[in-house]
Structure formats: C-alpha cells, structure tokens
Amino acid sequence: MDVTDTASWVVLGRSAGDAVAVHLDADGAEVRRERIALTALPGRVREIEASAAPRWVWGDTPGWYEPLLAAGVRVARCHDLRLAHAILRWAASVDSAAEVRRSTAWDAAPAVESGPATATLFDLDDEASADGPPSDIAAAESEFVRQRDAVASSTEPSRLRLLLAAESAGALIASEMRAAGLPWDAAEHDRILTRTLGERSAGGTPAHVAAAAARVRAALGDPSLSIDSQPKLLRALHRAGVLVESTSRWELAEQRHPVIEPLLEYKKLARLQSANGWAWLAEWVHDGRFRPVYVPGGVVTGRWASSGGGALQLPRQLRAAVRADEGWTLVVADVAQLEPRVLAAMSSDSALVAAARGRDLYAGIVEGGAIADRADAKIAMLGAMYGATSGQSGRLVPRLRRAYPRAMGLVDEAARIGEDGGVVSTWLGRSSPPPSDGWREMQSRASQVETTSADVDRARRHARDRGRFTRNFVVQGTAAEWALCWLAELRTRLAALPPVSASPAVHSGPAFARHPHVAFFLHDEVIVHTPREHADAAARAVTDAAAQAARILFGDFPIDFPLDIRIDATASKG
DNA sequence: TAGCATTGCGCG
DNA sequence: AAAGCGCGCAATGCTA
CATH class of the missing domain: 1.20.1060 (Taq DNA Polymerase; Chain T, domain 4)
Incomplete structure (x- = not known):
C-alpha cells in the first residue's frame, strides 16, 4: 500500500510468443526493456522482485499472477490495468476529456475460468482470447500512459492513486487465496x-x-x-x-x-x-481445500463478487467444516458495524462518532437517546443506509435524521443526486455508473406535456430506485475501500513475519501458503490460516492492519473500527 | 435442447 | 412478500 514511495515500475506484456518487461523509473520514463521467454518468466520475475521490488504493471492479475504463483513466485505489488481502467473510466474526479475514457478495449471482463479448474501456464493466445483485456506489451504500455495521465488530471490524484493501489493489492490477494484455498474438513x-x-x-x-x-x-x-x-x-x-x-x-x-x-x-x-x-x-473441495474464484471489483460499488462455488454465501451451518491443518490454526476476524462507522467518518458527524466510540455502535445510539433499544437502532440505521421509506424501519429513520443530521444528510444527498440522474462517488473516488439511456428517456418522457400519470408514476418509481442505489453506493463502496486497505495491510504484515521454524506439514498449496496467509475474505471478515506458533502475531497483524486502514482513509479523524477476533481451529460461530 | 426468466434463499 | 442496498446459485418452466 505504499503509494507515495519512489518505487519503479515494470510493465509486462506479450510480444510474438514471448514476454516483454519494460522497466520504468518512478516518473514513468523508460529505463530499459527486455524480452523473456515465457518459460523463463517466473525465474526472471523472481530476480527482479528480489532486487528492485517494482510495482508490476500488467493487463490483468489472474492471467499473469496465477501462473507465477503456480511456479512458486510471489510479488509484493502490482498495478492491474483492467481494474484501474474500470475505475478511471467513470471516475468523476478525472477530466472528462481524458483519453482513458475512450480505450474501450480495456472495458473487458476478467480472463478467468469460473470453474474449479486449475490455472494454466500462460496459455492465452497471442491474439487475445475470447475475453479478458489486451495482453500485448504495446497495448499495456499505452494504456498505462493513459491511466497516469488520467490520474494526473484528477482533482483528487492522491485518493485515486490510493484506490488503484488498494484495488490492485486486492487482485493479488484474490489470486493468492484461490491458490492457497480455504482449509476445509x-x-x-x-x-x-x-x-x-x-x-x-x-x-x-x-x-x-x-x-x-x-x-x-x-x-x-x-x-x-x-x-x-x-x-x-x-x-x-x-x-x-x-x-x-x-x-x-x-x-x-x-x-x-x-x-x-x-x-x-x-x-x-x-x-x-x-x-x-x-x-x-x-x-469444490479437493485435497482439503475449498478454492472459490473471487472476482475483485466484481460489484459496481467495488465489493468483490465470486464466480463458482458460492464463496460469498457459505451458510453458517457449514462453518464448522472450515478447519485449520494439523499444527495450524485460524485467526477469524470481522469488523463490527463497518458501514455506519464509515458513514460517521465520511460525514464527520460527531454525534455518530460518539455513538461509535465503544465496541457496539448500536448500543451507542441507544445511549445517545435517539432510539430506545438496540434492535430498533440497528433496523433504523440499516434503513437509513438502504433508503427505507415504510414499515418499522421507515418510521424510525426520522429519529436518526434528527440525532445525526450530518451523517443522514450525506446519504440523503447521495439519494437526491441519484434521483436526479447524477453520479456519486466513494471516499477514494470510485464513481457510480451514470443512468442508462432507458432511464433518462423515461424521466424526460414523464416531464413532457403529453404524458400519462402512469408514465409519471413509473418514472418516479425508477428515480427512487436509483436514489436508493446511489444512497447505498457511497457507504457500501467506501466500506469496500476500507476493507481493501485492511486486506492489503494485513498481507504485507503477514509476509513480514519471520519464517516458520519447524514448518508444520501443510498438505496442499503453493510455497507462500507455508507461511501465515489470508485464506478467506468476505466484505468485512477475514480468516488467516497460520502455524500455531505465529497465531498471536497474526492476530496482532489483523488488528494493526485495521488501525492502519482507518489511518489511510481517514487520517487522524477519531473513528475506531473494532474487530471481533478469535483464534480457533475452526471458523464456526458461537 | 439450449438459453432465458422467475422464484426463493444463502451471504454481507 | 419484504418494508430497504449489493450479490450468486439451483431448480423449474417457458420459449426459441
């Protein structure tokens, strides 16, 4: 997550059956380029990583990194051009004339197979496979230039740089988690x-x-x-x-x-x-591992999606089957009330920050006197962030509006912008997609002279739908950014732990998985698989990473993100 | 018979 | 049939 450092860059791409690595200095000026046979690539990447620790720039992470992982090579940092493009393409803080908005070849789906199959070694055809972004070096170099220009044109360049670094770190972690798998009994x-x-x-x-x-x-x-x-x-x-x-x-x-x-x-x-x-x-379970396919950036808000295996829907009933290897254990941690805490920080709402002071934000709301009991406080807060208008939740929201005017003002304003057809953005600058042509047409038809009341009703309904979407977008999306920073910081800290003394047998997985590693991630929860001797250090890494994520996003702003954290052989809850 | 829409339910 | 956001998946039934 070091984004202010002076690291160099190495752009990787393909050319006539080989790989080409273009070394750039921190300012993006070319230092040299080298041609590398694909079979020699893992070894060469390992050498460059050891000597220069550059930020690797590549078209997409699964296509490049999964074969590297399979060959036992791990890298610290990357810049995923496809994911970065998806962000910059729509980012409201980027100049509307930026060329990155026109490089449509990069509006591509990730080039991953969704089945439980294993990664193949650089087997993409030179002439672009069915999906996935361009893989040739010239395309990667020119897109990287467009992206640097886009960031430079932004009114919030440092936030965008942070977002692109976090998004790319997430891509590395997703590939690593798939390679390592979740230990499954x-x-x-x-x-x-x-x-x-x-x-x-x-x-x-x-x-x-x-x-x-x-x-x-x-x-x-x-x-x-x-x-x-x-x-x-x-x-x-x-x-x-x-x-x-x-x-x-x-x-x-x-x-x-x-x-x-x-x-x-x-x-x-x-x-x-x-x-x-x-x-x-x-x-889905082989050799004691569940290996789902994670899709970083797969949700418009920036949350991850998954493809195959239903990784994001593991029923609580089955959590007891998540079991550490012999001699290993799990660190299971989730953030308490991530989204309302993020909202408190984004809006600098001091009353909500006060409610968030303890471990239980909903109890804090009750103590603040806005709402009488915890269950109602939770329903009201969710209703405020989701846009509830009726039912028990809808009735309670006005009380929050009185108690936390700044926080509620932020989500209400996001909803208003969405209803008007506007675009909203997260804290780090991921923007919501603009309304579809159909949506716009519906709205303009409803405002014309010759319109029916049915048209007006329909348009209003769709406007409110979009308002609820943008209302939630700013909170869900910023929470996803916090979680990405948490993950990225955690990965770095785990990698820095000293080597395991007497490495306990681990019955499958790549080399890095013989060291404490992230094994699962679900929006606001992580599971670390670690040798027992490192369990306390791993738990500390999880906690420290959360504190650092808060600092990265919100600086010295006094908001806590307390974790429910435990060390146990299984992931079963309660 | 493949592809699509609907329903319902799991997760945050 | 959720009121109120974001997802993925399986089973069914309809259609091209």
Whole structure:
C-alpha cells in the first residue's frame, strides 16, 4: 500500500510468443526493456522482485499472477490495468476529456475460468482470447500512459492513486487465496450433512429430507406432489386452504396449518442439499481445500463478487467444516458495524462518532437517546443506509435524521443526486455508473406535456430506485475501500513475519501458503490460516492492519473500527 | 435442447 | 412478500 514511495515500475506484456518487461523509473520514463521467454518468466520475475521490488504493471492479475504463483513466485505489488481502467473510466474526479475514457478495449471482463479448474501456464493466445483485456506489451504500455495521465488530471490524484493501489493489492490477494484455498474438513462437512439431512439411501434422497417431504404431502393430501416446483406447491397449498401469494418462508411462517412446520423444515433441508450438499463437496473441495474464484471489483460499488462455488454465501451451518491443518490454526476476524462507522467518518458527524466510540455502535445510539433499544437502532440505521421509506424501519429513520443530521444528510444527498440522474462517488473516488439511456428517456418522457400519470408514476418509481442505489453506493463502496486497505495491510504484515521454524506439514498449496496467509475474505471478515506458533502475531497483524486502514482513509479523524477476533481451529460461530 | 426468466434463499 | 442496498446459485418452466 505504499503509494507515495519512489518505487519503479515494470510493465509486462506479450510480444510474438514471448514476454516483454519494460522497466520504468518512478516518473514513468523508460529505463530499459527486455524480452523473456515465457518459460523463463517466473525465474526472471523472481530476480527482479528480489532486487528492485517494482510495482508490476500488467493487463490483468489472474492471467499473469496465477501462473507465477503456480511456479512458486510471489510479488509484493502490482498495478492491474483492467481494474484501474474500470475505475478511471467513470471516475468523476478525472477530466472528462481524458483519453482513458475512450480505450474501450480495456472495458473487458476478467480472463478467468469460473470453474474449479486449475490455472494454466500462460496459455492465452497471442491474439487475445475470447475475453479478458489486451495482453500485448504495446497495448499495456499505452494504456498505462493513459491511466497516469488520467490520474494526473484528477482533482483528487492522491485518493485515486490510493484506490488503484488498494484495488490492485486486492487482485493479488484474490489470486493468492484461490491458490492457497480455504482449509476445509470434508469429513466434518459430511458429518454435518448426514446429521442434518439423514443417511443417503439408494433412492438418492437422504432420509430426513424424504421424511419431511412425506409429511408435507400427507398434510396437503397430495401423495405425488413435486414440492420443488413453486407453481405446483402453490396450487396444492391453495387447495388445502392455505391462501398465500407466494411460497416464501417469510409468508408461510405467518400461516397456521399443519403443513407449515414440515414444509419449512423441508425447504431448509432441500436448500442445504442443493446448495452445499455432497455434490458441492465433490466439486469444490479437493485435497482439503475449498478454492472459490473471487472476482475483485466484481460489484459496481467495488465489493468483490465470486464466480463458482458460492464463496460469498457459505451458510453458517457449514462453518464448522472450515478447519485449520494439523499444527495450524485460524485467526477469524470481522469488523463490527463497518458501514455506519464509515458513514460517521465520511460525514464527520460527531454525534455518530460518539455513538461509535465503544465496541457496539448500536448500543451507542441507544445511549445517545435517539432510539430506545438496540434492535430498533440497528433496523433504523440499516434503513437509513438502504433508503427505507415504510414499515418499522421507515418510521424510525426520522429519529436518526434528527440525532445525526450530518451523517443522514450525506446519504440523503447521495439519494437526491441519484434521483436526479447524477453520479456519486466513494471516499477514494470510485464513481457510480451514470443512468442508462432507458432511464433518462423515461424521466424526460414523464416531464413532457403529453404524458400519462402512469408514465409519471413509473418514472418516479425508477428515480427512487436509483436514489436508493446511489444512497447505498457511497457507504457500501467506501466500506469496500476500507476493507481493501485492511486486506492489503494485513498481507504485507503477514509476509513480514519471520519464517516458520519447524514448518508444520501443510498438505496442499503453493510455497507462500507455508507461511501465515489470508485464506478467506468476505466484505468485512477475514480468516488467516497460520502455524500455531505465529497465531498471536497474526492476530496482532489483523488488528494493526485495521488501525492502519482507518489511518489511510481517514487520517487522524477519531473513528475506531473494532474487530471481533478469535483464534480457533475452526471458523464456526458461537 | 439450449438459453432465458422467475422464484426463493444463502451471504454481507 | 419484504418494508430497504449489493450479490450468486439451483431448480423449474417457458420459449426459441
């Protein structure tokens, strides 16, 4: 995350079947260039990294870094041109005439396969593969120049530099996490499945699932009902006098009928079976590791997405299957109320900062007197950040508006801008996408003389939808930036820990994974996999990194980001 | 029969 | 059927 340093840059790209490395000084002036056979690339990268520790500039991280990792080579820093382009392309702080806005070849999806397959060694065709950004050296060099110019043209260059460094560090970590994997105890997973779903029988349906299904069919008097078919289930419910409009758990739970209990039970079991059952285990867990595909920057707000394996939806039920290797342990940490804390800092709302002083921000709101109990405080705060207008949440929001006028003013203003078709930005300068042409047309049609009330209603509804999106964008996006800085700082600190004395056996994974490393990340939570002897140091690294992330974003502004942190062999909660 | 939309539910 | 943001995925059923 050192962005103010004077490190040099090395641009990597392809040319006629080889790699080319262009060495630049800190100002971007070319020092020299060298041609490297692809087979020699890992060794050469290792040498350059050891001697110069440059910031590696490449088209996209998975394409370059995953083969390097597979060859046992790790780098400290990079600049991911594709991710940087996606940010600069729309950044409101960048000059509207900047050429980076026109280099559309870089508006590309990441060149990763989404399946559980392993990385292949530089096997991209010279003539650009189906997707992914350009890979040739000339394209990389010219895009890098456009991006440097864009940052220089920005009204907030230092924030943007920080954002690009953090985003790129995230890309390195995502590739490393995929390579290392999350330690997963398949036997424990199997035990959980068998305990919950019942023994697998020859018929295929586990015993408890079959039993729940039988009770549902009996209660509805329909022995051949396909419960998994929503339309059929709905009709059967209606025939039995259960007059629901949907088959969602929320609505069913309000009904009183003998079918409700077994049906909710069936849905719970069927969900576990189809989402994370034995088929999932066989497909996604190998050699004691779950290796999901993380997609940094995959969400418009800057959050990560995932592709394959459902890495971002691991049910709490299965967390006990996350288990450290023999001789190793896990440091599991999550930030308490990240988003409202970020909002307090962004808006310099001293009342909300005061509420955030302790470990529990919602308790702080209660102490401040704005709202009577913690549960309501939480609902109100979420409602304020999401744009609730009705229900319990909507009713409570005005009280927060009175108690925390600056914080609420910030999100209200973001919503107003969004409704008007404007663009909002995060703390470090990631901007929301502009409204679509269709959205604009709808709004202008509604303001013309010949318009119908239906047009007006529809336009207003869509305007409010967009307002809720931009309202949340500034908070969710800035929280994602905080989390990226946390991760990047953590990675650096873990890498600096002394080597493990008697390296405990680790049964799979790349060389760097024999050292404490980040094994999982989910918006506001990290899991570090570490040899036991380094557990305390790793936990300290997690805590120190959080404090440093706060300083990077908000300087000396007095806002804390307390962690719930524990050292344990498994990741199970409570 | 492949591709798309809908429904529902898991996560933050 | 969430009121109120952002996602991914599986199963089903319809359509081209």
